[in-house]
Amino acid sequence: MSSRNNPIAAVQKKKTVSATRKKGTTSSKSSRAPKRVQMKTSHGMPVWLRNILAVLIVGCFSVAFYYFFIRPYAYRWKPCHGLKEYGVCIPDGYDVHGIDVSHYQGKIDWQKLRQNKETVTPLHFVFMKATEGGDHGDTTFSANFANARNHGFIRGAYHFYIPSTDALKQADFFIRTVKLDTGDLPPVLDVEMTGRKNKTELQQGIKRWLDRVEAYYGVKPILYTSYKFKTRYLDDSIFNAYPYWIAHYYVDSVKYQGKWDFWQHTDVGNVPGIEEEVDLNVFNGTLEDLKKLTIK
Known part of the structure; x- marks a missing residue:
């Protein structure tokens, strides 16, 4: 159905x-x-x-x-409780100021730069890069070195050290290039790199450069390096016998416990007469002390 x-x-x-x-x-x-x-x-x-x-x-x-x-550059934005000049907060307690230059600063207006000798923070000395390694000369050195003397600045010259190049070759190159005169600051060795050298080899090469240059000019060279580099690689007591120029940026005061003569406290200074930013330095002493440090 x-x-x-x-x-x-x-x-x-x-x-x-x-x-x-x-x-x-x-x-x-x-x-x-x-x-x-x-x-x-x-x-x-x-x-x-x-x-x-x-x-x-x-x-x-x-x-x-x-x-x-x-964090490393926070100091740039900290409030300045002291004197502000050249676009930065000037370290308190220092009366003798200066700069260091190389081809990176380009062509300098020395007439205009000279006017900074009459400011609240007068510039008294100028270091200039002369040589690097065994054969590289700074293209602006000769003109800058002559102009610094002609415009009344206490002048100095420095060599940028290349660890991979023979130290004596570098020293001899600097000696051939730089003719220091009475009233000039001692020669400067700028050490910032280790290259592939171990600590002992690095120190031995630096000491050879210092000895050769000291023997020629008759004055102990100035040793330039950063606070961290000095404490890590040049902590041997033999390097404490040289005038020390410390690079330590964006801090209120030098933390280094040893003796120092110059402090490069910033790399972003704005100085009339120089178009590019420039390093600013202070000398740890009076103007008379600075003159005593110069070649006699």
């Missing part, structure tokens, strides 16, 4: 179809559910964990950026 002629069978069939449809709908929803879970976990990692890691990465990057790029 067909369901068409049997009302009871027709009702049962209708219920069966309805149940099947509901079951199918439930199965379809169940099959889609894992997909939503997968979107939340993104490659197997829960969203909350991914967010925490992102925050940690950003935090670490911010700390590293501050430590390496902001």
Whole structure:
């Protein structure tokens, strides 16, 4: 007998179809559910964990950026409680100021620079780069060295030391290039790199340069290097016998515990007569003390 002629069978069939449809709908929803879970976990990692890691990465990057790029130069933005000159806060307690220059400063207007001898923070001395390594001379040295004397500055010359080049070759090159005269500051050795030399080899080479130059000019050379370099690589007592010119930027005072004569306290000075930023220095003594240090 067909369901068409049997009302009871027709009702049962209708219920069966309805149940099947509901079951199918439930199965379809169940099959889609894992997909939503997968979107939340993104490659197997829960969203909350991914967010925490992102925050940690950003935090670490911010700390590293501050430590390496902001903290070392924070002194630039500190309030200046003393005298501000040449665009920077001048260290308190020093009366004798000076600069050091090289070809990086370009052509200097010496007439205009000379006017800085009459400011509240007068410039008295100028160091100039003369040589580097065994054969590289600074292109502006001859003109700067002559102009410094002609415009009334106490002048000095320095050599940039290259550890990989023979120390005596470097010393002889400096001697051939620089003719110091009465009233000039002693020759300067600028040491900033170790090269591939170990500490002992580095110190031996530096000492050879110092000995050769001292024997020629008859005066102990000035040793220039940073505070950290000096304490790490030139901590031998033999180097304490030389006048020390310390490079230590963006601090209120020199932290070095030993004796020092010059302090290069900034590399961002703005001095009339020089278009580019320039290093500023102070001498640890009076003007008479500075003159006593010069070649007789």
